[in-house]
Every structure is written in structure tokens, then in C-alpha cells.
Amino acid sequence: MSGTWSWSNDPSLWNSLFYTPLRRGRFFGASELRLAILSMLVEGPKHGYELMKELETRSGGSYRVSAGSMYPALQMLEDEGMVTSEQRDGKRIYSLKDPGRAEVEREAAAIDRIWRKASHWGDWGPWVAGPIGGLIKATFHAVNRAGTDSEKRAKIEDILDRTRRELEGL
Numbered sequence: 001m002s003g004t005w006s007w008s009n010d011p012s013l014w015n016s017l018f019y020t021p022l023r024r025g026r027f028f029g030a031s032e033l034r035l036a037i038l039s040m041l042v043e044g045p046k047h048g049y050e051l052m053k054e055l056e057t058r059s060g061g062s063y064r065v066s067a068g069s070m071y072p073a074l075q076m077l078e079d080e081g082m083v084t085s086e087q088r089d090g091k092r093i094y095s096l097k098d099p100g101r102a103e104v105e106r107e108a109a110a111i112d113r114i115w116r117k118a119s120h121w122g123d124w125g126p127w128v129a130g131p132i133g134g135l136i137k138a139t140f141h142a143v144n145r146a147g148t149d150s151e152k153r154a155k156i157e158d159i160l161d162r163t164r165r166e167l168e169g170l
Helices: 011-022 030-042 048-058 067-079 098-106 108-129 131-146 150-168
Strands: 083-088 091-096
Touching: 030 048, 030 067, 030 083, 030 091, 030 098, 030 108, 048 067, 048 091, 048 108, 067 083, 067 091, 091 098, 098 108, 131 150
Parallel strands: none
Antiparallel strands: 083 091
16 A cells, blocks of 8 residues: 555554554543542542542543442552542442542642643543544554455545545635
8 A cells, every 4th residue: 555544554553553542541540540539539528430420521521430440449549548438328438538638739730730631631522532533443443354455455545535635625
């Protein structure tokens, strides 16, 4: 294949460049999720689902933390003595303890960066999660299905070039 898209004849490169960053769970690093949780608990006690929804809201819908990430992070914070939890009305409610408050104060600059990043992603979130993400995902799958078939790869290149030109013409 030659032309605009010829830099990649390796379908796995598409995965590493385009697909991986869009997977859920990559929005926050492990320490960032931890700090985000602690900072939200400064505002008052919350249960895990409330924290999950607040993260989604603060990122403009572009990040949805899974229960498989949230609850282990909460358990780790509880094990470290940063938070405490109690069962209320069938829900486990988490509250910040003094060591957690101290960490929030100590990491204030990092927490500020986390929430600035989340608000910035909120501007792009609907596009990344919607039409752009869908286009990238469809392209990734088409390149993988095409494998080494030069005709299919040329057709994918033509579609992408045509789409790019049409968007540039707007």
C-alpha cells in the first residue's frame, strides 16, 4: 500500500496507536484514581456507585470507572487507613479519615491537575466516545480483518482519505 496511510503495514500498530488509549480504565492512572477518590470524599461520605457516577460526570461522560476498578481502590484505601466504611441502608458508605485528608492536602497540586484533565476531556468526551471513537474502532477492526490483503487495505485507505478530505472541506 502506498500513499497517505502507507506508514503502517502492521495491523498491530493500529492497536497500539489508536485503540488502546480509548479503552476504559486508561483515563486515570492508579495513583490518580486513588487521589480522585480521596478528593471526592473530602466533600462528604459517599458510596461506591456515587463515586463512580461523579467521576463520569466530572469527565463529561468520557470516563466510566468500572466496579472492578473502583471497589478494589476503595478497599486499598480502607486497608491503608485513609478511609473508613460502614454499612447504611444496604450500601457501604465511605468516609475520609485524617490520614486521607492529609494526603489530599499534600497532593493538592496533583489533584488539581487530575480535575483539570477531567474537565478538558469533558469537552472532547462526547466526540471521543461517540463518532471519533466509533470511526477509530471500525478502522482498527477493518485493518485487522484485511490482514495482508492489499485490495482491502487500499479500500480502507481510500475511505479514510475521502473522509478526511470531506471533513477538511467543511
